[in-house]
Amino acid sequence: MATNFIVNGKPAKTDAPSATPLLWVIREDLKLTGTKFGCGTGLCGACMVHIDGKRAFSCQTQVSEVAGKSITTIEGLSPDSSHKLQKAWLAESVPQCGYCQSGQIMSAADLLKNNPKPTREQIVQHMSTNICRCGTYKRIVRAVERASKEA
Amino acid sequence: MNKHNKNFEASLSRRQVMVGALGMTFAIALGGRADAAVLTGERIGQTFSPWVSIAPDGTITIMSAATEMGQGSMTSLPLIIAEELDADWSKVRIVPAPPIDTIYGNPGFGGMMYTAGSNAVTSYYIPLRTMGAQVRRVLLDNAARKLGVPVEELVTEPSVVVHAKSGRKLSYGDIAAIAEIPAKAPEIKPDQLKKPSQFRLIGKDVMRVELPTKVNGSAQYGIDIQVPGMLYGTVLRAPIEGSVPNKIDDAKAKAIDGVTSVVRLPHGVGVVAQTAWAAFAGRQALLDAVTWTRTGTAWGFDSDKGHDAFAASAKNLKEAARDWSAQGNARGEIQKAANLVEAEYRCDYAYHAQMEPLNAVASVSAAGDTVEIWAGTQSQTTATEAPAKLLGIPRDRVKLHDLLMGGGFGRRGNRDVDFIVDAVMLSKEIGKPVKVMWTREDDVHNGRFRPLSAHYLRAGFDPAGKLTTWHHRVAADRITPFMDPVRFQAGGGRDGMVMAGTDVRGYDIPHQLVEQLYRDTGVRTNPLRGIGVTANKFATEAFMDELAYKRGVDPLAFRLELLKGTPRAQKVVERVAQMAEWGKKREGRALGLAYIDYSGSQVAGIAEVSLNRATGQIKVHNFWCAIDCGVAIQPDNIVAQTEGSIVYGLGMTMSERISIKNGAVEQSNFYDYSLPRMNEVPEMHVELIQTDNHPTGAGQMSTPLIAPAVSSAFAALTGVRLRHTPFTPERVLAALKV
Numbered sequence: 015m016a017t018n019f020i021v022n023g024k025p026a027k028t029d030a031p032s033a034t035p036l037l038w039v040i041r042e043d044l045k046l047t048g049t050k051f052g053c054g055t056g057l058c059g060a061c062m063v064h065i066d067g068k069r070a071f072s073c074q075t076q077v078s079e080v081a082g083k084s085i086t087t088i089e090g091l092s093p094d095s096s097h098k099l100q101k102a103w104l105a106e107s108v109p110q111c112g113y114c115q116s117g118q119i120m121s122a123a124d125l126l127k128n129n130p131k132p133t134r135e136q137i138v139q140h141m142s143t144n145i146c147r148c149g150t151y152k153r154i155v156r157a158v159e160r161a162s163k164e165a
Numbered sequence: 166m167n168k169h170n171k172n173f174e175a176s177l178s179r180r181q182v183m184v185g186a187l188g189m190t191f192a193i194a195l196g197g198r199a200d201a202a203v204l205t206g207e208r209i210g211q212t213f214s215p216w217v218s219i220a221p222d223g224t225i226t227i228m229s230a231a232t233e234m235g236q237g238s239m240t241s242l243p244l245i246i247a248e249e250l251d252a253d254w255s256k257v258r259i260v261p262a263p264p265i266d267t268i269y270g271n272p273g274f275g276g277m278m279y280t281a282g283s284n285a286v287t288s289y290y291i292p293l294r295t296m297g298a299q300v301r302r303v304l305l306d307n308a309a310r311k312l313g314v315p316v317e318e319l320v321t322e323p324s325v326v327v328h329a330k331s332g333r334k335l336s337y338g339d340i341a342a343i344a345e346i347p348a349k350a351p352e353i354k355p356d357q358l359k360k361p362s363q364f365r366l367i368g369k370d371v372m373r374v375e376l377p378t379k380v381n382g383s384a385q386y387g388i389d390i391q392v393p394g395m396l397y398g399t400v401l402r403a404p405i406e407g408s409v410p411n412k413i414d415d416a417k418a419k420a421i422d423g424v425t426s427v428v429r430l431p432h433g434v435g436v437v438a439q440t441a442w443a444a445f446a447g448r449q450a451l452l453d454a455v456t457w458t459r460t461g462t463a464w465g466f467d468s469d470k471g472h473d474a475f476a477a478s479a480k481n482l483k484e485a486a487r488d489w490s491a492q493g494n495a496r497g498e499i500q501k502a503a504n505l506v507e508a509e510y511r512c513d514y515a516y517h518a519q520m521e522p523l524n525a526v527a528s529v530s531a532a533g534d535t536v537e538i539w540a541g542t543q544s545q546t547t548a549t550e551a552p553a554k555l556l557g558i559p560r561d562r563v564k565l566h567d568l569l570m571g572g573g574f575g576r577r578g579n580r581d582v583d584f585i586v587d588a589v590m591l592s593k594e595i596g597k598p599v600k601v602m603w604t605r606e607d608d609v610h611n612g613r614f615r616p617l618s619a620h621y622l623r624a625g626f627d628p629a630g631k632l633t634t635w636h637h638r639v640a641a642d643r644i645t646p647f648m649d650p651v652r653f654q655a656g657g658g659r660d661g662m663v664m665a666g667t668d669v670r671g672y673d674i675p676h677q678l679v680e681q682l683y684r685d686t687g688v689r690t691n692p693l694r695g696i697g698v699t700a701n702k703f704a705t706e707a708f709m710d711e712l713a714y715k716r717g718v719d720p721l722a723f724r725l726e727l728l729k730g731t732p733r734a735q736k737v738v739e740r741v742a743q744m745a746e747w748g749k750k751r752e753g754r755a756l757g758l759a760y761i762d763y764s765g766s767q768v769a770g771i772a773e774v775s776l777n778r779a780t781g782q783i784k785v786h787n788f789w790c791a792i793d794c795g796v797a798i799q800p801d802n803i804v805a806q807t808e809g810s811i812v813y814g815l816g817m818t819m820s821e822r823i824s825i826k827n828g829a830v831e832q833s834n835f836y837d838y839s840l841p842r843m844n845e846v847p848e849m850h851v852e853l854i855q856t857d858n859h860p861t862g863a864g865q866m867s868t869p870l871i872a873p874a875v876s877s878a879f880a881a882l883t884g885v886r887l888r889h890t891p892f893t894p895e896r897v898l899a900a901l902k903v
C-alpha cells in the first residue's frame with residue numbers, strides 16, 4: 015500500500031512495506047542521502063529529520079507513521095546552505111568526517127526553533143541525543159551559540 | 166605493496182618519464198592535454214606533473230594522495246604543493262589521486278597509498294613542496310622565454326609571474342596555454358624552498374575543501390552511492406574469525422519480500438535483496454538459522470580470564486619475553502637499585518566506532534575480469550590489492566572510486582578490506598552491482614579491536630634518589646602480523662603497532678628495558694587511533710606519577726627534572742601547567758598530568774576531575790592540552806584534531822570496553838558500547854605552540870594523554886590509583902574499597 019507524505023515541501027510517495035524505517039525510504043528511494051544511518055536503534059542521531067516541525071529519529075519512525083505528514087531533511091533546511099546554523103557550522107569549522115553533522119544540524123535547528131536563545135546547559139542537554147565520534151562537540155556548542163546570536 | 170599499475174606506467178613511459186627529486190616521478194606530457202582516460206578524476210589543462218595540471222583559464226588541479234576521513238589531509242597535502250607553486254588557492258581544484266603507488270604512495274609507508282598514523286603531512290611535506298617548486302620553476306622558465314627576459318628577473322605572486330622591471334605579468338593560465346614541459350624536471354634543492362616566513366598559505370587556515378558539502382547533506386560517502394541496476398547486500402558474518410557456515414536454513418530469509426538470494430560465503434552468509442530494508446530483514450532472519458564450524462583460534466577465549474593470564478605472565482619475570490628495546494644495562498642495574506617500585510596496568514579491547522558503518526559498492530563484470538568499487542578507504546592500495554587477489558585479476562583491472570569516509574580511526578585501513586570484499590563476492594555471485602552495508606551490530610561484533618594488554622613496570626632509584634632504571638613488560642594481543650606481515654617477518658616477530666609508545670622518549674633515564682610478550686588469542690585486532698601508544702602511555706605516564714608520589718616530589722617538578730635535556734618537551738609541560746594553574750588548590754577536584762613525545766609531536770595534558778563516591782562516577786571537568794607539532798599547516802585544524810583526540814581518549818578512558826566470551830564479542834550497539842556524548846565531555850582548552858620544526862602528526866597524538874592524566878588526577882583526589890581502563894563506576898568503587 016502506498017504511503018503519501020511531503021518531503022522538503024514536495025509530495026512524495028513510497029510503496030515500501032509499512033514497517034520500513036523512514037530512514038531507508040528517504041535515503042534509498044528518495045535519494046536524499048544527507049540523512050545518515052549510524053546505529054538503527056535511536057541512539058546516535060545521525061538519522062535526525064523533522065516531522066511536522068519536530069525532530070525525530072528517522073530510523074525509529076516507520077513509514078506508515080508519516081502518512082500525510084511533512085518531513086524536512088538536511089537538504090530541505092535551506093536551498094543554498096544559508097540557514098544560520100549552516101553558516102555558523104562553517105564559520106566554526108565544525109565538521110570533521112561530517113557523517114554525524116546533518117543530524118547535528120537538524121537537532122540544533124529543532125532547538126533554536128523552540129528556544130531561540132538557549133543557555134549553554136540547554137544546548138548541551140538538547141544535543142546529547144546526537145553522537146559525534148570525531149568529537150566536534152565543543153565547536154557544535156560554539157556554532158549553536160553563534161547562530162542563536164544572529165537575528 | 167609497490168605493485169605497479171601497468172597501464173598507467175606504460176602510458177607514462179610513452180611520455181618520457183623521469184624520476185624527480187626524492188624518487189618521485191615527474192611526468193611529462195608533450196604539448197597536449199592530460200589524458201583523462203589515464204587519470205581517473207577530472208583534472209583539466211596542461212599536465213605539469215602527475216600532481217599538477219593547469220588550464221588556460223587558470224584552474225589548477227592538484228591531486229590528493231591522502232584520503233579524507235575528517236582529518237583534513239585532502240586539503241593540507243594539496244595546500245603544501247600550492248604553497249611552493251605559489252598558486253592562487255581559489256583557483257585550485259583537488260582530485261583524489263588514482264591508486265598508483267609508485268607516484269602517489271606515502272613515503273612514510275614504504276610507498277603504499279595509506280592514510281594513517283597521523284603521518285600524511287610529515288611524510289609528504291618535503292616531497293610535495295619540492296613537487297610544487299618544480300612546477301613553479303617550469304612556469305618561470307616558460308614565462309622567461311615568452312617575455313624574453315632572464316628567469317632571475319621574474320618573481321611570482323599567487324598564480325601570476327611578474328617581471329617587475331617592465332611591469333609585465335603573465336598568469337599561470339596564460340603560461341599553461343603555451344607551456345613547453347621539459348623532459349627533465351628542474352632540480353630544486355632544499356634551500357630553494359620557501360622560508361616559513363614567506364608562506365602565504367601554510368599556517369593561514371584555509372577552509373577545508375570538502376567542508377561546505379558537510380553542512381547541507383551533499384558530501385558523498387561510500388554508503389550514499391547508488392549505481393544503475395544495483396541490489397542491496399548484507400552479510401551475517403561468522404561470530405568468530407576462522408569459522409565458516411555449517412548448516413544454513415535460509416527458508417525464513419528467502420520468504421521475505423524483496424530478498425532475491427541467500428549466498429554461502431567463506432566467512433558468512435550473504436543476503437541479496439531489492440531494497441536495503443529487505444536485505445537487513447533477511448540478515449535478521451538468518452540469526453538463528455546458521456550454525457558455524459568450530460574452526461578458528463578464538464573459540465573458548467574469555468577476555469577477563471585471558472587478561473588475568475596476560476597480567477600474570479607480564480609480572481612473572483621467568484616467563485619468556487623478547488627484548489623490544491634496551492638502553493644501558495637495565496637488567497644489571499635493577500638488582501643494585503637502592504629503591505625499587507613496581508606497578509601493573511591493564512587496558513581492555515576497544516572498538517573504532519566510526520560513525521559510518523562499514524560498506525562498499527562493487528560491480529564485477531560478467532566475465533569476472535574487471536571490478537569497479539565505490540568505497541571510503543584509508544588505503545587505495547589495499548582497497549584494490551585485496552579485490553584483485555580475490556578475483557585473480559591484475560590490480561589495474563580494479564577501478565576504485567574513493568569516497569569520503571564517515572570516520573576511519575584505523576578501521577578503514579585494514580589490510581583485508583573485509584567490507585569491500587563482501588561486496589565484491591556478492592556482486593560476482595549474482596552478476597550485478599551490489600551495495601553491502603554492515604549493520605551497527607555487524608560493525609561491533611566483527612570489529613577489529615585495539616588489543617587487550619597487561620603491563621608490568623619496575624623502576625629503580627639510586628641511593629641519591631635519582632631514577633636510573635626502567636623496566637616495562639607488555640603482554641598484549643598481536644596486531645602487526647595481520648596488518649603488516651612483511652614488516653613483522655622482517656623484524657623477526659617485532660609487533661610495532663602494539664609496542665609503540667613503550668619508549669619514554671624525552672625522559673633522562675640511563676638504563677631502560679622494554680620486553681614484548683607476544684600473545685595471539687585469535688580475536689580480531691587492528692590499529693585504532695593512538696595504536697599501542699594509548700595503552701603503553703597509560704602505563705608509563707601513570708607509573709611516572711606514582712614514582713613522583715613515592716619520592717614525595719610534585720609530579721610536575723619530577724617530570725621537568727627528567728626532561729631537562731629536552732627543551733621542546735619542557736616547554737609543552739610548563740605551558741600546560743600554566744594553563745591549568747597547576748599549583749592552585751580546588752575544592753573537591755584534583756589535577757593529573759601527562760606528557761608524551763608521539764612520533765616527534767610534543768603533547769602535554771592535564772585533567773581536572775571530581776568523583777561521586779556513592780556511584781563511582783568520575784567527572785572530568787576540564788582538560789588542558791598544549792601541543793607542538795612543528796610547522797602548523799592548518800593551525801585551527803590541528804586544534805580541532807586535538808579536541809577530537811581528547812574526546813576519543815576520554816571514551817577509551819571512561820566507558821569503552823569490548824569483552825569476549827567464548828571467542829565472541831559481547832557488545833552490540835551504542836547501548837552496551839557507550840561513546841562520549843556532549844554532556845560528558847570536559848571543557849577543552851587547547852593551545853598550539855607553533856615552531857619551525859619539521860611538521861609532525863596531530864590526528865591522534867593527544868588521545869593517549871587522557872587515561873594517565875585522569876588516573877593521576879584521581880590518585881591526587883583519593884590516594885587510590887586506577888590501573889585498568891576503562892574506569893567504569895564499578896571498577897572505581899572496587900578500587901576505592903581496597
Ligand code: FES
Nearest residue numbers: 052053054059073
Ligand atoms: S541511525 Fe537513527 S539514531 Fe542512529
Ligand code: FES
Nearest residue numbers: 111112146147148
Ligand atoms: S564529524 Fe565525524 S562523527 Fe561527527
